[in-house]
Structure formats: structure tokens, C-alpha cells
Amino acid sequence: MSQSAHAQDLHRFPPPQSLVRSAHVSGRAAYDRLVAEAEADYEGYWARLAREFVQWKTPFTRILDSDDAPFYKWFEDGTLNVSFNCLDRHVAAGLGDKVAIIFEADDGTVTRTTYAQLLAQTCRMANVLKSLGVRKGDRVVIYMPMSVEGVVAMQACARIGAVHSVVFGGFSAHSLRDRIADTGAVVVVTADEQVRGGRSLPLKALVDEALALGGCGAVRNVIVYRRTGGTIAWQPRDLWMHEAAAAQPDICEPEWVGAEHPLFLLYTSGSTGKPKGVQHSSGGYLVQAAVTTKWTFDLHDGDVFWCTADIGWITGHTYITYGPLAIGATEVVFEGVPTYPDAGRFWQMIERHKVSVFYTAPTAIRSLIKAAEANAAVHPDRYDLTSLRLLGSVGEPINPAAWEWYHKHIGGGRCPIVDTWWQTETGGQMITPLPGATTLVPGSCTLPFPGIMAAIVDETGGDLPNGHSGILVIKRPWPGMIRTIWGDDARYRSSYYPADLRGCYLAGDGAARDADTGYFTIGGRIDDVLNVSGHRMGTMEIESALVSCTDLVAEAAVVGRPDDTTGEAICAFVVLKRARPTDDEAAQLAAELRSWVGKEIGPIAKPKDIRFADNLPKTRSGKIMRRLLRSVARGEAVTQDISTLENPAILQQLSQAH
Numbered sequence: 001m002s003q004s005a006h007a008q009d010l011h012r013f014p015p016p017q018s019l020v021r022s023a024h025v026s027g028r029a030a031y032d033r034l035v036a037e038a039e040a041d042y043e044g045y046w047a048r049l050a051r052e053f054v055q056w057k058t059p060f061t062r063i064l065d066s067d068d069a070p071f072y073k074w075f076e077d078g079t080l081n082v083s084f085n086c087l088d089r090h091v092a093a094g095l096g097d098k099v100a101i102i103f104e105a106d107d108g109t110v111t112r113t114t115y116a117q118l119l120a121q122t123c124r125m126a127n128v129l130k131s132l133g134v135r136k137g138d139r140v141v142i143y144m145p146m147s148v149e150g151v152v153a154m155q156a157c158a159r160i161g162a163v164h165s166v167v168f169g170g171f172s173a174h175s176l177r178d179r180i181a182d183t184g185a186v187v188v189v190t191a192d193e194q195v196r197g198g199r200s201l202p203l204k205a206l207v208d209e210a211l212a213l214g215g216c217g218a219v220r221n222v223i224v225y226r227r228t229g230g231t232i233a234w235q236p237r238d239l240w241m242h243e244a245a246a247a248q249p250d251i252c253e254p255e256w257v258g259a260e261h262p263l264f265l266l267y268t269s270g271s272t273g274k275p276k277g278v279q280h281s282s283g284g285y286l287v288q289a290a291v292t293t294k295w296t297f298d299l300h301d302g303d304v305f306w307c308t309a310d311i312g313w314i315t316g317h318t319y320i321t322y323g324p325l326a327i328g329a330t331e332v333v334f335e336g337v338p339t340y341p342d343a344g345r346f347w348q349m350i351e352r353h354k355v356s357v358f359y360t361a362p363t364a365i366r367s368l369i370k371a372a373e374a375n376a377a378v379h380p381d382r383y384d385l386t387s388l389r390l391l392g393s394v395g396e397p398i399n400p401a402a403w404e405w406y407h408k409h410i411g412g413g414r415c416p417i418v419d420t421w422w423q424t425e426t427g428g429q430m431i432t433p434l435p436g437a438t439t440l441v442p443g444s445c446t447l448p449f450p451g452i453m454a455a456i457v458d459e460t461g462g463d464l465p466n467g468h469s470g471i472l473v474i475k476r477p478w479p480g481m482i483r484t485i486w487g488d489d490a491r492y493r494s495s496y497y498p499a500d501l502r503g504c505y506l507a508g509d510g511a512a513r514d515a516d517t518g519y520f521t522i523g524g525r526i527d528d529v530l531n532v533s534g535h536r537m538g539t540m541e542i543e544s545a546l547v548s549c550t551d552l553v554a555e556a557a558v559v560g561r562p563d564d565t566t567g568e569a570i571c572a573f574v575v576l577k578r579a580r581p582t583d584d585e586a587a588q589l590a591a592e593l594r595s596w597v598g599k600e601i602g603p604i605a606k607p608k609d610i611r612f613a614d615n616l617p618k619t620r621s622g623k624i625m626r627r628l629l630r631s632v633a634r635g636e637a638v639t640q641d642i643s644t645l646e647n648p649a650i651l652q653q654l655s656q657a658h
């Protein structure tokens with residue numbers, strides 16, 4: 001989608017000269033050289049980076065093994081330990097006293113943890129896990145607040161070769177149970193409570209509830225981090241993290257694992273009702289986490305990096321727990337929410353900790369724009385943000401207006417913005433500007449990271465010329481990629497390597513490349529997956545939650561519609577088991593169903609709109625016409641062919657429904 005040359009000039013932001021001079025990837029020519037290197041010798045390029053960024057216990061001799069494609073293996077005969085790479089090697093290099101994590105609690109209390117301290121805490125926790133019989137390959141579910149202890153729990157698993165699966169603290173007991181059951185976890189690590197926005201919310205109680213739901217028979221122990229000291233029920237299987245850790249030595253020999261040993265499972269939504277356990281490797285994942293952290297955020301000694309994601313999402317895994325620590329950076333970890341005690345919290349924290357590189361989601365930016373416009377006291381212009389030199393965006397498309405505000409008011413017009421496209425499955429950033437090399441265009445994630453073979457194709461995997469929109473694919477495997485879906489190789493293959501795409505990885509997003517620059521613009525999902533506030537939600541998951549309310553709901557269909565703040569909003573069409581409600585009843589019932597979905601999945605899945613109808617629009621073969629529902633949800637005139645609609649009269653009712 002080419003813009004006129006004039007419009008492009010107005011909205012092009014070349015890298016600042018000061019940054020070009022000092023950047024790890026310095027100037028467009030340097031980027032082009034890396035791309036050429038990867039094209040000329042793809043495996044050699046990644047092997048070079050793997051040797052440069054990771055300390056191997058046994059060096060690898062094989063690079064990429066495609067024999068069993070699409071089950072690719074990288075650096076397979078190499079051995080390493082991820083926690084050793086994130087902690088020990090920095091301490092050994094004399095950086096033991098360097099601050100690894102600046103933690104700011106919800107109430108503003110700040111704790112600094114050095115690399116030496118983080119290593120000691122990780123070793124103690126690793127020894128606790130070992131003392132409970134956790135062995136290499138065992139699964140450990142982590143259901144923790146944003147905390148140093150959460151990072152420690154992840155690193156401790158990595159240290160002993162246990163496979164962690166972090167569950168976001170906003171997920172319900174049901175969702176937690178499903179993940180514990182699917183992984184077959186032997187231990188759950190949690191906290192008594194979490195604190196967000198001045199309020200204490202239960203965590204341990206939800207673990208108890210999840211375990212009581214059944215199907216979690218492998219769980220032997222629950223380790224509890226004492227965050228608030230609030231009252232919780234206690235079971236014989238429970239132990240306090242601080243007591244157990246105090247009894248353990250602060251040295252723990254790392255377990256050396258093969259590069260393909262699974263580091264973690266992370267559940268994400270797909271187009272069926274069942275979330276997928278995305279399995280990541282140790283070696284390839286760490287290589288990509290480390291390289292992208294260093295180059296995309298252009299981190300140097302003295303930088304203070306802050307990624308605002310939660311450790312429950314992939315962004316928190318790669319750009320809090322692994323990438324920054326792998327390269328020995330100093331980072332901020334924040335417990336709370338951007339609006340407490342007021343919507344100036346992020347800006348105040350940037351000022352306080354002299355953050356130089358800031359990475360957040362468009363939804364956060366959009367909601368803080370609104371807050372700043374409504375209340376001058378929390379406007380970023382009132383804070384000293386001069387420590388910033390680089391900004392980042394992740395998780396959803398950033399609209400040009402939000403981009404320009406972020407650039408002007410947060411970045412003071414001088415900080416580049418790296419709009420990074422990637423996914424839970426990709427492990428690390430895939431299409432992104434490099435700040436000292438790429439001219440930015442708001443709304444575009446620009447060009448592939450060197451060594452990532454991104455392309456736009458049609459339904460048969462045929463290349464589309466620049467200027468056309470199509471299906472976003474990755475043509476060659478990359479080190480940080482998903483290895484499989486836990487326990488479901490067939491679903492891995494059919495979801496990501498469908499037969500008609502000629503061996504390309506199917507990302508699930510639509511995209512276009514600019515005719516002149518070749519820059520990528522992401523158009524959003526092409527499957528039944530929504531992106532709400534940068535969080536992935538499957539429409540089928542929400543539908544299953546709604547119909548599991550068997551007293552009330554006969555049928556449900558969920559679609560997305562655009563939303564100014566959250567990107568997309570969840571819109572549910574519901575057929576009740578009883579007559580369609582009156583206006584008064586409808587509000588009450590919608591509230592009931594919202595809280596039901598909150599309990600089934602978690603608050604992030606609550607539909608914004610709930611509309612009641614006597615029926616859903618279906619084809620004669622009984623298939624729900626979702627495209628039509630999407631038009632109705634957006635309030636658009638229905639332009640689709642409705643000749644195959646079984647019950648055309650339903651259309652009018654849906655358009656008027658509450």
C-alpha cells in the first residue's frame with residue numbers, strides 16, 4: 001500500500017545520527033550486510049550468533065536439522081544451561097554487583113537485586129525444587145505476581161532442567177486447572193496474594209480451587225511466596241518459599257541440557273476452544289532472546305531497560321526473564337498497574353529510575369493518552385523523561401495517531417520507536433526496526449530482523465509482489481521458533497505448517513508490504529483469534545465458556561469489533577434457553593454472563609457487548625455466519641451474500657438487539 005511520496009516524507013523518521021554512531025547495528029548498510037550474510041549462508045549466520053551470544057557447555061557441531069520437518073532442531077548436539085547464561089557468567093565476568101532488577105512494588109517501594117543476589121536466590125529456589133523431587137523434564141506451573149520471586153522461580157526451573165509453564169495471574173481457577181492438568185505439573189509455585197492498584201487479590205486460594213477441580217493428580221507440592229501475609233488456607237502439601245529457601249545452600253550446579261531440551265511451555269489461544277501449550281527450546285530460544293534484546297533495544301552498559309509486560313505472557317518471558325538477563329542488562333520490573341495511584345505512574349517511574357529504553361503495548365499508550373487528555377496533572381509533559389532514548393511497542397498494531405503521540409510526548413521527538421511484530425510461537429521479535437539502522441514509518445513494523453525470512457503469500461503459498469496484502473509467513477525455520485504443541489504434534493503441524501503453504505510457517509496474521517520500501521504493515525488475525533489489549537483470545541474459548549453456563553445459555557457466537565482503546569473488543573451474541581429478555585432484564589443478564597466468563601477464563605475474556613437474540617444467523621447446513629456477525633457487531637450495513645442464510649429475518653433482530 002504505497003502512499004504518495006509527499007505523505008511519506010512527512011511521516012518518515014530516519015534514525016538520529018547520534019544513535020547511528022553508537023548502535024550495535026549501525027546504519028542501514030550494516031543492516032543490509034547482516035541480511036546478505038544470512039541469505040548467503042543462513043545456517044552459518046545463526047551459528048555465528050549462537051556462538052557469540054551463548055556460552056555453551058559442549059559446543060554444537062550441527063546447526064539446523066530439517067530431517068523431520070516441520071519438527072526442526074537447532075544446535076542439537078550442543079549443551080548449555082539457560083540460567084547459567086543469564087546469571088553465573090555475568091558474576092564470573094565481575095558483574096556480580098551490577099543491578100539486574102530494579103523492582104518497584106505497587107505501593108512504590110523499590111528493591112534492587114544484583115546479579116550475585118539473583119544467582120544466590122535462584123540457586124536456593126532450584127535446591128528447594130530439587131529437595132521436592134523435581135527432576136529434569138518435570139513440569140512446574142508458576143502462578144505468580146510480577147515479582148523478583150517470579151523471575152527467580154522461572155530461572156530456578158531452567159537451572160535444574162525443569163520445564164516451567166507460567167500462568168498469567170489474571171486467569172481463573174478453571175483456566176489454571178486446565179493448564180496444570182495438560183502439563184502434568186508436579187509442583188505449583190504461587191503467592192498468598194497479589195497486589196494491584198492498591199488492592200490485594202487472591203492467588204493461593206485460586207490454586208486450591210484449581211486443584212480441587214480435579215485432573216491435577218501429579219501435583220505433589222505448592223510453594224507459596226509470602227507477598228502480603230493475608231490469611232490463606234493451608235494444606236499439608238504447601239510450603240512457604242522463604243522458609244524452604246532459607247534451609248537450602250545458595251549454590252546449585254546447573255543441569256546441562258541439550259539445546260532442544262524444552263525450556264518452557266506457554267499456553268496461548270488458537271482457533272479451537274482449547275488453548276495450545278507452545279513448547280520452546282533452550283538453546284535456539286536463548287540465542288534469539290539475547291540477540292534481539294541487544295540489537296532491537298540497542299542496549300549498552302548504563303542503560304535501564306523497562307518492559308511493562310507481565311511474566312505470564314511471552315513478552316515477559318523473552319524481554320524480562322531471559323533476554324535482558326542473558327546480555328547482563330539492568331531492568332525494571334513493576335508489580336502494579338499503569339493507572340495507580342494515578343495515570344502518571346509510568347512516567348513517574350521512568351523519571352525515578354532514569355529508564356532509557358521503554359517497551360510497552362499500544363493499548364497502554366492509548367489509554368494513557370485518554371487519561372492525559374482528561375487530566376493535565378498526569379500529562380507526560382509534566383515529568384522529566386529526558387533519560388529515554390528509545391521506545392518500543394508490542395502486541396498489536398499501533399495506530400499512527402498513538403505512534404505520533406508516543407513519539408512526541410514520551411520520546412520528546414528524539415526517541416525512535418521500535419514497533420516489534422512477533423508471537424508467542426516465534427519466541428522473539430521477527431519484524432522490527434533496528435533503531436540505528438531503520439527509517440521509521442508510523443504504523444509499520446518495517447523490516448524482518450536479519451535472518452528472519454518473512455514474506456507475504458497467497459492461499460497457495462505463492463509469493464505476492466510488494467503493494468499487495470496477503471498471508472504473512474516465515475519461509476525458513478528460525479532458532480527461537482515453537483518446537484511443537486505440548487502433547488499434540490498433529491495440531492502443531494496443521495496449525496503452523498498447513499500442506500498448501502509449501503513448507504512456510506503460517507503466522508495467522510494478514511499483512512502487506514509497501515510497494516516502495518518493502519515495509520510490512522500487519523493487518524490483524526486471519527483466524528478466529530481476537531487481540532484485546534494485546535492479549536490473544538480465541539473466540540471459541542469464549543463461546544465454550546458462555547455455553548457452559550447451562551442454566552441460561554443455549555448457543556453463543558463471539559466476534560471482535562474495533563475498539564479505540566483496546567484495539568479489538570469482544571462482542572458476544574447469545575441465545576438463551578428462555579425467551580429473549582426485556583430491556584431491563586438484558587442488562588442484568590449480561591452482567592451475570594460477564595462475571596461467568598470472568599470465572600471460567602479470567603477477567604480479560606469478559607465480553608464488552610452481549611446481545612441477545614432468538615437465534616444465530618446460520619447457513620442451511622447449520623454453520624454460524626461469523627462474517628455477517630462481525631458486520632453487525634461493527635454496526636455496519638450487511639453487504640455479504642445472505643442467500644444461503646437459513647433464517648434471514650434474524651438479521652434485523654440482531655442489529656437492534658441489546
Ligand code: PRX
Nearest residue numbers: 394395396397419420421422423424522536
Ligand atoms: O496479531 C499479531 C499481534 O499479536 C499476535 C501475537 O500475540 P501473542 O502470541 O499473544 O504475542 C504478543 C506479544 C508478542 C500476532 O499474531 N501482534 C503482535 N505484535 C504486533 C502485532 N500486531 C501488529 N503489530 C505488532 N507489532
